[in-house]
Amino acid sequence: MYKTFFSRIAILLLSLAFTACSAATSPQIEQSTPAGSPPVNQPQTTNSESAQKVVALTPLTADIIHQLDNTKLVGIPGSALVSSNSKFTGITAVTAERTPPNLEKIIALKPDLVVGASGFHDQTMQKLQQLGIKTLLTQIDSWTSLEELTTTLAKSLNVNPEPLLKRYQTFLTDIPNQSPATLVLVSRKPILSPNQNSWAGDLLGKFNVKNVAAQLQGDSPMRGYVTLSAEKILEANPEVIIIVDRGEGILDEFKSDSFWNQLTATKNNRVYVFDYYGLVNPGSIEKIEQATAQLRQVLAKK
Numbered sequence: 143m144y145k146t147f148f149s150r151i152a153i154l155l156l157s158l159a160f161t162a163c164s165a166a167t168s169p170q171i172e173q174s175t176p177a178g179s180p181p182v183n184q185p186q187t188t189n190s191e192s193a194q195k196v197v198a199l200t201p202l203t204a205d206i207i208h209q210l211d212n213t214k215l216v217g218i219p220g221s222a223l224v225s226s227n228s229k230f231t232g233i234t235a236v237t238a239e240r241t242p243p244n245l246e247k248i249i250a251l252k253p254d255l256v257v258g259a260s261g262f263h264d265q266t267m268q269k270l271q272q273l274g275i276k277t278l279l280t281q282i283d284s285w286t287s288l289e290e291l292t293t294t295l296a297k298s299l300n301v302n303p304e305p306l307l308k309r310y311q312t313f314l315t316d317i318p319n320q321s322p323a324t325l326v327l328v329s330r331k332p333i334l335s336p337n338q339n340s341w342a343g344d345l346l347g348k349f350n351v352k353n354v355a356a357q358l359q360g361d362s363p364m365r366g367y368v369t370l371s372a373e374k375i376l377e378a379n380p381e382v383i384i385i386v387d388r389g390e391g392i393l394d395e396f397k398s399d400s401f402w403n404q405l406t407a408t409k410n411n412r413v414y415v416f417d418y419y420g421l422v423n424p425g426s427i428e429k430i431e432q433a434t435a436q437l438r439q440v441l442a443k444k
Contacts, residue, residue: 193214195252195254196214196217196299197216199237199259201426202427203258206291206295209306211301217251217253218230220236223429249275255278255298259281260279261281278298283366285345289310316438321350324380325354326383327384327396328367332369333369335368336368337353340366340422343366345437349438351441372401380407384421385415386422387416
């Protein structure tokens with residue numbers, strides 16, 4: 143049972159790819175430190191130093207770079223989220239789904255900057271640095287870290303981040319002053335819910351959602367998530383439940399649990415299904431926009 147639990151956690155960690163789980167420090171080009179947390183001594187980039195050929199190893203950074211300057215993105219991750227988007231057609235994929243980056247492909251592109259995720263691409267970045275290629279590790283676990291990463295990337299490209307930052311702000315309109323007690327469930331075995339130290343938890347906070355797991359701490363191997371028991375959920379008895387579906391039919395699985403129909407949210411038919419991308423893993427700017435729009439819609443219901 144112990145082995146099965148941690149094998150499920152490992153799979154979930156991979157699927158949470160690139161939200162990153164280690165503590166962040168200041169964003170630094172050429173150093174394997176996560177960008178996204180409040181910057182300290184952030185380097186300034188001049189025209190002569192600006193990156194001209196950039197490889198992105200995560201879907202979100204690929205999207206941000208493409209939005210900032212679509213002429214400079216030469217390498218992308220091979221995830222379904224990216225490959226299904228026509229705007230990335232013709233750009234070389236340097237990874238496959240859930241596999242390490244292909245160093246030979248990256249080197250062949252002759253990039254002057256490679257952007258990856260802290261906790262996932264550290265070894266790759268170290269090898270690239272040894273070859274004299276600049277690197278940037280990222281961590282997105284809050285709205286502030288999204289804005290700061292966008293600013294960092296814009297400086298490295300020598301472009302203006304303001305249009306994109308202003309677009310982000312349009313996602314945070316019409317926010318209610320308060321909301322019913324809400325529980326977000328991202329997996330069933332184990333039952334995991336985001337607290338305030340995660341992208342999902344921070345996003346809920348932006349919408350003044352009363353996240354019943356916000357202040358909870360636990361022994362989950364994933365920073366920002368807590369493991370819940372059926373008894374704990376019954377005790378919290380949320381008025382709204384948000385289920386994050388990764389295509390595994392998780393809602394039907396919860397419906398088979400004996401405690402499920404005892405909850406206020408299920409009795410009042412206030413259980414909503416959200417996409418994994420946008421709410422749990424930022425994924426892309428479009429996915430974030432969709433998640434925020436759905437949150438507004440759910441919170442507007444009585």
